[in-house]
Amino acid sequence: MSIGPPHTYVTEGRKRGVSNQILRDSLEQARKVQEKGLPPVLTLRHLSSLTNVEYKLLRKIVARRQDDAYRSFLITKHSGGKRVICVPHPSLKRVQRWINQKILMNVSTHWRSYAYSRNSSIVDCAQQHCGCNWLIKLDIRQFFESITEIQVYQVFQNLGYQPLVSFELARICTRTYSSYNELELNKKWLSQPEAYSVIPFYQYKYLGHLPQGAPTSPMLANLVCKLMDEALFNIAHDEGLVYTRYADDIVLSSSDIHFTRKKAQSVIRKVSSVLTKYEFEPQHNKTSVVPPGARKLVLGLLVNNSTPRLTRTFKCKLERHIWAVGKFGLANHAHHIGFDSIWGFVRHLEGLISYAMMVERRFGESMQIAFQKTLDGNGWNNN
Structure with missing residues (x-):
C-alpha cells in the first residue's frame, strides 16, 4: 500500500485490517521525510512496489545472497594502475536509479564539493583556484571503496528514514569485496553479529562498501563526506586558503605572497589528519605543492590565469x-x-x-x- 492522501491511506489501511496504531506510525514516518521533500519508504516491500522490482530479489540483495548482483571488471587509470568498475544487475540498477533520482539528488551536498552535482562542473571547480600563487593538491586513496555501509546507513537515517529501512537501503547501495584476504586484520570491515539479532537472515560477516559504477555511489559519497568537507573548509578558512573537493581530488590554494612551503606542509598534515578521522587515507605519492611561477593544473585544467584553460x-x-x-x-x-x-x-x-x-x-x-x-x-x- 503506497502513501498518498492521509485520509485515503487510513481508510484503505482499515479495510485491510491494519491497526490504527500502525497507520498512525506510518503516517508519522512518512511526515519525517516528506517535510524534507523526500519520498517515504516504509518497508522493503514498499520499496519493491515503488520501483516495480521483485521483493524476493531485493531481500536476497540485502542479505548478500544474490551472487550476480554486480558484474565487475578492471579498467586502466589515466595515471596508471587499475580501477574496479562494478555494474549492477539490471533490476538492482533500477532500484539504485530510483533511490538516486527520488532521494539523493534532492539532498544538498557541501557547497565546496563540485563533483556529481547538477549545477557544478570541473570548470566551476577549477575556476575557484584561478590566479592563485600557491597550490596544494591531495588525492584520496580508494575513495568509493573506503566508504562503508555503516556510513551509508547513517546518511539515510539522518534523512529521516527509520533504522531498518536505512539499513536495507544501505545494503542495496553497497557491495562486499570478492576477497577479504587483505582486510582480515582491519576491524573496520568486520560486522557485529549482535546487530542482526532482529533479522538473522541479514547477518553477514563483512561490511559492504560503495561500488564504483552504481548510480547511487557518487551522491552517497558526497553526503558521507559532508562533515569532512566542512572540517577541511574550516582549515582552509583559518589559513586564508580556497578549498574544493571533486570526488577524491582535494585542492587548496592561496594568493598570499607571504605563504610558504613550510605553511603548505603544515596544511597537508592537518588535512591528512582530518581524512584519517573520517576513515579515508591520503594517496601520499599524489600529494603536491605547486609554488609561484610553476604551471598550475586543477583537474587537468590550467589555472594560472583568470579563467581555466585547456592544456x-x-x-x-x-x-x-x-x-x-x-x-x-x-x-x-x-x-x-x-x-x-x-x-x-x-x-x-x-x-x-x-x-x-x-x-x-x-x-x-x-x-x-x-x-x-x-x-x-x-x-x-x-x-
Whole structure:
C-alpha cells in the first residue's frame, strides 16, 4: 500500500485490517521525510512496489545472497594502475536509479564539493583556484571503496528514514569485496553479529562498501563526506586558503605572497589528519605543492590565469585525431588507436569536443566544424 492522501491511506489501511496504531506510525514516518521533500519508504516491500522490482530479489540483495548482483571488471587509470568498475544487475540498477533520482539528488551536498552535482562542473571547480600563487593538491586513496555501509546507513537515517529501512537501503547501495584476504586484520570491515539479532537472515560477516559504477555511489559519497568537507573548509578558512573537493581530488590554494612551503606542509598534515578521522587515507605519492611561477593544473585544467584553460597537450591530441581521420580515414584511425567500433570512436571524439567547448568555447567550436568536415568526407551519417 503506497502513501498518498492521509485520509485515503487510513481508510484503505482499515479495510485491510491494519491497526490504527500502525497507520498512525506510518503516517508519522512518512511526515519525517516528506517535510524534507523526500519520498517515504516504509518497508522493503514498499520499496519493491515503488520501483516495480521483485521483493524476493531485493531481500536476497540485502542479505548478500544474490551472487550476480554486480558484474565487475578492471579498467586502466589515466595515471596508471587499475580501477574496479562494478555494474549492477539490471533490476538492482533500477532500484539504485530510483533511490538516486527520488532521494539523493534532492539532498544538498557541501557547497565546496563540485563533483556529481547538477549545477557544478570541473570548470566551476577549477575556476575557484584561478590566479592563485600557491597550490596544494591531495588525492584520496580508494575513495568509493573506503566508504562503508555503516556510513551509508547513517546518511539515510539522518534523512529521516527509520533504522531498518536505512539499513536495507544501505545494503542495496553497497557491495562486499570478492576477497577479504587483505582486510582480515582491519576491524573496520568486520560486522557485529549482535546487530542482526532482529533479522538473522541479514547477518553477514563483512561490511559492504560503495561500488564504483552504481548510480547511487557518487551522491552517497558526497553526503558521507559532508562533515569532512566542512572540517577541511574550516582549515582552509583559518589559513586564508580556497578549498574544493571533486570526488577524491582535494585542492587548496592561496594568493598570499607571504605563504610558504613550510605553511603548505603544515596544511597537508592537518588535512591528512582530518581524512584519517573520517576513515579515508591520503594517496601520499599524489600529494603536491605547486609554488609561484610553476604551471598550475586543477583537474587537468590550467589555472594560472583568470579563467581555466585547456592544456596544449589536450588540444594537440584533439587536433591530431581530426587530422588523422582526414588523412587515413575514419575506420582506419579508429582501428589504429584501439576502438572496436567506428561509432564508439566518433562518440569519444564528440565527447572530447564537447569538453573543449565547455572550457574554451571558440577552440571547441573550431574543432567541431573541422571534425564534421572530416566525417562528411568519410561519408559518415551521424543519424
